[in-house]
Amino acid sequence: MNIKEKITENINIKEINTKDNVIKLRGHHILCIQGFQGYGYDENFTENLKKIVNSIENFKIQIVNANDDVCEKCPYLKDEKCLMNLNHFKNNETNNNQDKIKKSNEIIKKMDQKVINNMNLKINSYYTYIDLKNRINETFKTKKSLEAICLNCKWENECLFIQSKE
Numbered sequence: 001m002n003i004k005e006k007i008t009e010n011i012n013i014k015e016i017n018t019k020d021n022v023i024k025l026r027g028h029h030i031l032c033i034q035g036f037q038g039y040g041y042d043e044n045f046t047e048n049l050k051k052i053v054n055s056i057e058n059f060k061i062q063i064v065n066a067n068d069d070v071c072e073k074c075p076y077l078k079d080e081k082c083l084m085n086l087n088h089f090k091n092n093e094t095n096n097n098q099d100k101i102k103k104s105n106e107i108i109k110k111m112d113q114k115v116i117n118n119m120n121l122k123i124n125s126y127y128t129y130i131d132l133k134n135r136i137n138e139t140f141k142t143k144k145s146l147e148a149i150c151l152n153c154k155w156e157n158e159c160l161f162i163q164s165k166e
């Protein structure tokens, strides 16, 4: 069973509706979508991501350098910043909460930028899903090619995309 079949098996088919037939995605979420099999941070997040995964082929995809349509329902998004990596810092690194928030957000943005650079994408440009799939297949052929981006991801053991690579 290939990744697409596994994803489809695990989720309900639902369409999402956006105003202008565009889904906004930040860089690293292009890869998350490849490996998603129904896990997430909470129910809202997971339901939203399921809808996006199921209908993405019907939409234009705009690559953004900020929060996207996945982040929109994420419990880690606060004041437009990603707090996922808030506890990443050692106690002696910084005690300032604003610094921690800034750095947490920067970690995610760096991950996005690596994907965008590697896939030769332009921020704010639009792509079809097929085009993105072709670029993914060209760019990320091995587990090693994903190391600098996905290493230490909390979903590494659940990600079908990582598991599909050798």
Ligand code: SF4
Residues within 6 Å of the ligand: 067, 068, 070, 071, 072, 074, 075, 076, 077, 081, 082, 083, 084, 108
């Ligand atoms: S963890 Fe951060 S990047 Fe991922 S969906 Fe949540 S807010 Fe967005």
